[in-house]
Amino acid sequence: MSRLDKQAIVARPGYSRWLIPPAALAVHLSIGQVYAFSVFKNSLVASFDTSLTAIGWVFSLAIVMLGLSAAVLGTWVERSGPRKAMLAAALCWGVGFMVGSAGIASGQLWLLYLGYGVIGGIGLGIGYISPVSTLIKWFPDRPGLATGMAIMGFGGGALIASPLSNKLMSLYDADFVPTEPGAVASASSLAQTFLTLGVVYTVFMLIGATLIRVPPGHGDDSTAEHSPGSNGALVRASQAIRTPQFWFLWVVLFCNVTAGIGILEQAAPMIQDFFREGGESSVSAAAAGGFVGVLSLANMLGRFVWSSLSDRIGRKPTYVMYLGVGLVLYLLLALFGSSSTVVFVALAVVIISYYGGGFATVPAYLKDLFGTLEVGAIHGRLLTAWAAAGVAGPLIVNGILDSVGEPGNLVAADYRPALLTMVGVLAIGFLANLMIRPVAETHFDHDAHAANEDRITARQEATR
């Protein structure tokens, strides 16, 4: 048995469960950097003398690899335990930056694709799911709160990485002033920034791996006491993907993410276009940048607040809110968003908080449906919905906007078809959520279920 195995990281009696969220946050704050990738875009375009699309592929590749690796490696993560998974994630994420740094320094774009996109993307997928099932096991009474704290970190990671990266690029390139429009950092400063981030994130994630423990009794899955789903369900990942509940939830996540990305991707130009009259927008570029910041905060806080609320009101009603109220808010944005900036910002803030909340609440929803037996692996498979929505959301919005006008000349009415399409997308998600019922007994792992019942009975008799 190695020190990385699950059996080796069983918490001693008295180990505080409040050390587990910081361990998870150390990982999620690091990998959340991916949403700040755009801070490098202009400099990378200049450094490789290539198109924005070619650089955009680095980010897209990382997100697709996130979804694929979470789906393929979810069962391995579940069986190996959180420490081994966090170590693997730290190495992939750190090495990804370092290979990317070598690519920038040598002018080889394919190395950036391989490093940040593929290797780093695998680190994202493993890292994202690595603490989730452990948190649910430590907080069976408040799974929404626990996963909300960690997944909030993914949103927070971008808030840290964006100013930190600008500071590092300015440090390594004295001529680079990030606040100047069109400023680009030199290739050598970019390479050094990537290298520095790779080292810092590896160390930070390894601290998380050191802190993490599984609860007493969870060193061996075959003898652990699992929390069943709401109707006593304990379902394995391979069986979960054969249930309608899994696919309804896949549609729910896909629709919620697609709709949110539609706004997030366009946030800065969108607020300027909504308040454009006679070719001039009343919203300055600086204010539009501020709007992006406000949305980032809403995205992060929504993950914690709404996911925690779901412990009180239930998972299904929470998604009724995300998708049902969200649908109405999108409609109001389409029809009345241009009436005032206060109305526009208020509607967008709530919509994006629901987008973040959708990510954070889904592990607890899975726990309610399938139990904790392999909830991490099931979560990994569900994240393919995120990867698919990451492609579909921007495609829908950009496709519709391209058909009505040119960037810089759009007005509020031009956004209406795109926003009304998102209303339809949310309606589909809303119906899918209503279709979710408890999982049928035929899908339960009956052996695990019976053994679990015996363990619960034995524990209750021992404590009587």
Place this chain on the structure above:
Amino acid sequence: MSDDTTPTSPVQIALAWLLVGIPLAYGLWQTLVKASALFTG
């Protein structure tokens, strides 16, 4: 055996939260400064 059941020190818990709380607070502050441009820009 008594050592095995000693509760985790509150100092250790506080340090762990500070480790993640400080960078998060930095990110939040920087974002708030940026976001303020929405109301002043």
